[in-house]
Amino acid sequence: MKLRLFILTLFITTLSFAQSKGTISGVITDKDSNNETLPFANVFVKGTKINATTDIDGKYSINIAPGSYVIQYTFVGYEPKEVPVKVTEGAKLVINQELSSGAYALEDVVIKSTFNREKETAILLEQKKAVEIKQSIGAQEMSRKGISNVEQGVSKISGISKVADRGIFVRGLDDRYNYLQINGLNIAPSDPNLKTIPLNYIPSDVVRNIDVFKTYNTNLYQDFAGASINVITKDVSSNATTKISISTGMNTNTTFKDFKTTNEGAHDFFGYNANSRNLPSVFGKNIRTGYTASPTESKDLFNSSWSPENTKAPLLIGTNIFHSQSHSLKNDKKWGYLFNANFSNNFLSQEGKRRNLNSEGFATKDFDRNVYQNTTQKSFLGSFNLKKTDKYNFALNLIYFHNSENTVDEVRGDNTDFITTDRPFFLRDIKFTENATYSIQQLGTLYFKDKKHTLDYGIAASLGKNEMPDRKTLLSEGEGENAEYITFNGADPFRFYSELENFNVNGKLSYEIKWKENEDGVFKNALKFGYNGDMTSYDFFQRTIRIFGGSGLTDTTLNTNDPQAFFDNAFNSGSLSYRSTADPTYKVEISQFINAGYINYNKNWNKFILDLGLRVEYLFRETTYRTEETDFSKPSLKLEYDPLDFSPVVNLKYMPSDRTNIRFTASRTSTKPRFREILPFRYSDGDGNFAIGNEKLINTTNYNGDLKYEIFPTPTSLFSATAFAKYIENPISRLLTGTSTGFLTSYDNFESATLFGLELETSIGLDNFFKDSDFAKRFNIGFNTILMKSKEEADKAKFPQLTNTSRSLQGASDFIINADIAYEIIKNDRTESKINLIFNTFSERIYAVGVDRADDIKEQPINMLDFTWRTTFNKKYQLNFSAKNILNQKFNTTQDATRELANPATYSNINQQLSLGTNIGLEFSYTF
Numbered sequence: 001m002k003l004r005l006f007i008l009t010l011f012i013t014t015l016s017f018a019q020s021k022g023t024i025s026g027v028i029t030d031k032d033s034n035n036e037t038l039p040f041a042n043v044f045v046k047g048t049k050i051n052a053t054t055d056i057d058g059k060y061s062i063n064i065a066p067g068s069y070v071i072q073y074t075f076v077g078y079e080p081k082e083v084p085v086k087v088t089e090g091a092k093l094v095i096n097q098e099l100s101s102g103a104y105a106l107e108d109v110v111i112k113s114t115f116n117r118e119k120e121t122a123i124l125l126e127q128k129k130a131v132e133i134k135q136s137i138g139a140q141e142m143s144r145k146g147i148s149n150v151e152q153g154v155s156k157i158s159g160i161s162k163v164a165d166r167g168i169f170v171r172g173l174d175d176r177y178n179y180l181q182i183n184g185l186n187i188a189p190s191d192p193n194l195k196t197i198p199l200n201y202i203p204s205d206v207v208r209n210i211d212v213f214k215t216y217n218t219n220l221y222q223d224f225a226g227a228s229i230n231v232i233t234k235d236v237s238s239n240a241t242t243k244i245s246i247s248t249g250m251n252t253n254t255t256f257k258d259f260k261t262t263n264e265g266a267h268d269f270f271g272y273n274a275n276s277r278n279l280p281s282v283f284g285k286n287i288r289t290g291y292t293a294s295p296t297e298s299k300d301l302f303n304s305s306w307s308p309e310n311t312k313a314p315l316l317i318g319t320n321i322f323h324s325q326s327h328s329l330k331n332d333k334k335w336g337y338l339f340n341a342n343f344s345n346n347f348l349s350q351e352g353k354r355r356n357l358n359s360e361g362f363a364t365k366d367f368d369r370n371v372y373q374n375t376t377q378k379s380f381l382g383s384f385n386l387k388k389t390d391k392y393n394f395a396l397n398l399i400y401f402h403n404s405e406n407t408v409d410e411v412r413g414d415n416t417d418f419i420t421t422d423r424p425f426f427l428r429d430i431k432f433t434e435n436a437t438y439s440i441q442q443l444g445t446l447y448f449k450d451k452k453h454t455l456d457y458g459i460a461a462s463l464g465k466n467e468m469p470d471r472k473t474l475l476s477e478g479e480g481e482n483a484e485y486i487t488f489n490g491a492d493p494f495r496f497y498s499e500l501e502n503f504n505v506n507g508k509l510s511y512e513i514k515w516k517e518n519e520d521g522v523f524k525n526a527l528k529f530g531y532n533g534d535m536t537s538y539d540f541f542q543r544t545i546r547i548f549g550g551s552g553l554t555d556t557t558l559n560t561n562d563p564q565a566f567f568d569n570a571f572n573s574g575s576l577s578y579r580s581t582a583d584p585t586y587k588v589e590i591s592q593f594i595n596a597g598y599i600n601y602n603k604n605w606n607k608f609i610l611d612l613g614l615r616v617e618y619l620f621r622e623t624t625y626r627t628e629e630t631d632f633s634k635p636s637l638k639l640e641y642d643p644l645d646f647s648p649v650v651n652l653k654y655m656p657s658d659r660t661n662i663r664f665t666a667s668r669t670s671t672k673p674r675f676r677e678i679l680p681f682r683y684s685d686g687d688g689n690f691a692i693g694n695e696k697l698i699n700t701t702n703y704n705g706d707l708k709y710e711i712f713p714t715p716t717s718l719f720s721a722t723a724f725a726k727y728i729e730n731p732i733s734r735l736l737t738g739t740s741t742g743f744l745t746s747y748d749n750f751e752s753a754t755l756f757g758l759e760l761e762t763s764i765g766l767d768n769f770f771k772d773s774d775f776a777k778r779f780n781i782g783f784n785t786i787l788m789k790s791k792e793e794a795d796k797a798k799f800p801q802l803t804n805t806s807r808s809l810q811g812a813s814d815f816i817i818n819a820d821i822a823y824e825i826i827k828n829d830r831t832e833s834k835i836n837l838i839f840n841t842f843s844e845r846i847y848a849v850g851v852d853r854a855d856d857i858k859e860q861p862i863n864m865l866d867f868t869w870r871t872t873f874n875k876k877y878q879l880n881f882s883a884k885n886i887l888n889q890k891f892n893t894t895q896d897a898t899r900e901l902a903n904p905a906t907y908s909n910i911n912q913q914l915s916l917g918t919n920i921g922l923e924f925s926y927t928f
Helices: 002-020 120-130 139-144 152-154 296-299 561-575
Strands: 022-030 042-045 051-053 059-064 068-074 081-087 091-095 097-099 137-140 160-162 168-170 178-182 207-213 227-233 241-251 258-261 309-312 316-327 333-357 365-386 391-414 427-447 453-477 484-487 492-518 525-551 576-580 587-604 609-625 635-641 645-656 660-671 682-684 690-694 700-711 718-729 734-739 744-748 754-765 779-791 817-825 831-842 845-849 856-861 862-871 877-884 890-893 910-915 919-927
Touching: 022 081, 042 059, 051 059, 068 178, 081 097, 120 137, 137 139, 139 207, 139 862, 152 160, 152 227, 241 333, 258 333, 258 365, 296 576, 296 831, 316 919, 333 492, 561 576, 609 862
Parallel strands: 022 091, 022 097, 178 227, 690 744
Antiparallel strands: 022 059, 042 051, 042 068, 068 081, 137 207, 160 168, 207 227, 241 316, 241 919, 258 309, 316 333, 333 365, 333 910, 365 391, 391 427, 427 453, 453 484, 453 492, 492 525, 525 576, 525 587, 587 609, 609 635, 609 645, 645 660, 660 700, 682 690, 700 718, 718 754, 734 744, 754 779, 779 817, 817 831, 831 862, 845 856, 856 890, 862 877, 877 919, 890 910
16 A cells, blocks of 8 residues: 555656746758758756757757746857746747757767768868768858869869879879779769860769778778768758859950850850751661762862861850759658759860970970850759668669760961971861769668668669760961862861760669767777679760862862852862762770779777778779771771789778877779770871870879877867878880871880879968958968879880889879958848868979970970959858959960970970960859
8 A cells, every 4th residue: 555655656746846947949050051950969057967969850859847948059060049938837838949050069979960061170070080081072062162074173282283284183193093983883084185074074963972081991992092972962952952053254365365165056145056967877886897978079078167266255154953952751751852953164275385305305296376255064963862860771772974075176387297388287176075973873771770770782783884976187388268278298187076884883882880889979899891883885986087088189279267158169060079088997895894892890998999901902904906907807806804803901090189180001003004095096286286095004002001199179270280191003005106297196004103202281260370360260270281202113125115114103293282361241130251272283294295306395384363252142042253364364385395406596396385364154043
């Protein structure tokens, strides 16, 4: 009886106590991201042990006894907020709180799930927590710096620079030594001259953040020595969000000035080829033998003209639309979607020089050059996401990139290889190029046993297509109405067609097991094993159609302003016709299959982390081709290459304090050549220079080591120093060999290369030095640099044409500097305005290797200074202004003489020169 009374009394007392409590609840949102909800934010009752964490929808609830309290709201990368409250008996208080970026304490929060990785502060925290060495740039920083594409974004990272028309170089290593993935999956490149999608094809509008790994990890393909770049596309927003942007701009060299282009299709404005450039069926892809058209037939074979159109360059235009929405379901599930569509149309004209110099400094080719280029860029990202907190996360992505270039490239001047008269040589090269990439991705992550076991997978199919329909190259003696048609020395005008289809299917699968969790939620042990598979089918076709005949021409006078009239008259008179000769190299097929397995073990001793891994990767590649000497009656040649590579890696991380990391990593990787470098056919640029691939290239072997020290003086600042070294066996280099009409570019394996250097990086606010200054709080300074030395060795007996068999790596600078300073003009509940001044430069570097006793061609520094100004009104309207290349720098390459000058009075070491102009842009966006 006593027991029953005791239980009844206890029940009544507990019930009465519960009824006397009050409730505090609400929703926490992200002020900087259109008030999207913040899942897994922390709510503390200051001075007590009472706390809560927001759910997937940013909601929280706390039961508390009556009294006066201070409620503290915190989230990783955000400024904490404190709100005083008074709770009465039975009260139900609703407090909705906005959080924004600012000072925060790294130690206060254990990361339980994903957070907004677009923010600079969140990316900095992720870099601090990571075991591996990586650097990242997010959407917020790219927006602040006026960055419009991925190429511009990664070039702001230490040790990375853009090299003229050759893309990104990482620590002196070009596109060949780098690797690209999107959302951790491979994507088929569309440009036959590059190993990856050109990074300037990927607009920043579709990017959440970019991760750059300069050191190797087993889950990465071993095919890099410079960097493996992973572009993470945007996440689905927790709130319904729509953003519409329009932009315009101008180039000081181009806009409203004379411009040459071709307008031969109904869809040229949007960058799509129309039927006017199609290859005539008599020269079709399945025609193996040559064909000579009659003069009458030749007149009507092509719908496109040899004559360019003269116009004025208009303003740049661009538009972008983004929409995202998510919905909550039962049982803590959530689904959402987003789409982003982007289009831009740009015009650029450049003036400059193009020269070939011999060892005595004499210019065998000495041209003035004009380049007119109209480019378009289109992209689409569609994403569907389904997730359940702590259980699974599935995503389906549709990705489309399309870029076109409509170029008229003209040179005029002395060409002793072709013309011995006093009349200048003239060449006009008209090219329309389309690059398109289509990809579908399905990714998933599943969690088991309270997230101690994780299954991660992904599969993707992509198609990269490149088309160059009807490139037209015209040559003449002289320019204008009284030029002379050239019919000798193999310099017949020609039309060229090429087409690439690159189909890729790849997938990843990994399983991770964690055990021995400590009181901070950190696991002491983790074992991960996985598989990667990649299949590629690469089909390339090319056809050259030349103007044939000329012996019956009675009048060879050619008006270069309207060459179509000359050819029409010649076809009518029966003097000229179109002809393609039998070319065994017209088609090349490459099949490649990669199978890789890996295992990784991670051991955590609180202040010391050891990460060991091994990857085994088997490559099988079959190249089906014919050489120029192969008879069509014989079967195609087949070349197989099947290396098996082992890539061990060790990562060490030591944390002397909560704000300091010391990291070390060592690995062995292997680099494959670009497909273009193994395609055995000649490609002509029209003025006597040619390029040819080498189907016998082998993979390089790379030995890599990095030692990094990083300190986070405050939660929003960083200083780091990285010493690195690489040794490369069988590096692949581009070679030039002199011919009777110019140079032949080819590729081969050298003996070895070494490079070592030091990277320094800092990002810090001035308030760290002037703590009581409101003015200093508005400033943030970023700076990074690389100091580097490199050396490449070649066998003199194997490469007798080389002037220097020991030299620096192509594209490697002794130093690169990136710096920026940001100033916040105003920030309040209604208006935010920030300006940025951005500077980068590099030291002289080798652009091309010198041959036949001529010196190496060297690219000269470009001191690039940019300015951006971004202002947001009422959280909905944003106005962005940018001015790029304010100093109006030019692209210059030089080549010094190595012997006594042939003509000292007229000597100039200029090899190439192109004006860049200053780009001024304005963008307006509306978010709702």
